[in-house]
Amino acid sequence: MKKIFLIAVVSTMTFLFAADMREDAILKRIQHLGSVCTSADCGLKTSGPGWKVSTSMFAAPVQVTDASGRDGKTVYEAACTTCHAAGMAGAPKFADASSWGDRPNKGLATLTMNVKNGLNAMPAMGLCMDCTDAELEASVQYMLDAL
Numbered sequence: 001m002k003k004i005f006l007i008a009v010v011s012t013m014t015f016l017f018a019a020d021m022r023e024d025a026i027l028k029r030i031q032h033l034g035s036v037c038t039s040a041d042c043g044l045k046t047s048g049p050g051w052k053v054s055t056s057m058f059a060a061p062v063q064v065t066d067a068s069g070r071d072g073k074t075v076y077e078a079a080c081t082t083c084h085a086a087g088m089a090g091a092p093k094f095a096d097a098s099s100w101g102d103r104p105n106k107g108l109a110t111l112t113m114n115v116k117n118g119l120n121a122m123p124a125m126g127l128c129m130d131c132t133d134a135e136l137e138a139s140v141q142y143m144l145d146a147l
């Protein structure tokens, strides 16, 4: 009787173990590339109530506005539209790709820096004297998005 019990236990365990292995193999096969974990935080829950995505799992997000910052549209309409709506003094016109030429190729960082420091007829800060760097960047991005 003892022997039969032992055999039953061992075979059940073998069965469970084998089932486990099969599940593992299947999971491995259906796992898509994006879900491969390369960080120590992979165990973190990414869904469900109160979920929080660990930012270390992703590249640092591009910060467009800071926590209290105005968005690009707001800044553009408050400060930049004066010159950029009509293309005053040679300013590249809003939503008019041909007047921008290849300026967008300078990249967001350079364009933002040129607004901050001023460029020829464009005064420093694009006349948004209380703008943060993030707000200037957001307004440049807003103009680029319109092209």
Ligand code: HEC
Binding pocket: 075, 076, 079, 080, 081, 082, 083, 084, 088, 089, 090, 091, 092, 103, 106, 110, 111, 112, 114, 115, 119, 120, 121, 122, 123, 125, 126, 127, 128, 136, 139, 140, 143
């Ligand atoms: C007083 C008019 C004026 C205001 C206000 C102004 N700009 Fe400009 N902006 C210009 C002119 C003129 C140019 C073209 C400068 C040049 O290349 O000679 C320009 C160029 C630019 C460029 C292209 C820069 C480059 O490197 O080619 C960007 C981006 C830009 N402005 C964004 C802004 C943003 C964002 C604001 C508001 C925060 C703003 N501007 C406010 C006149 C203005």
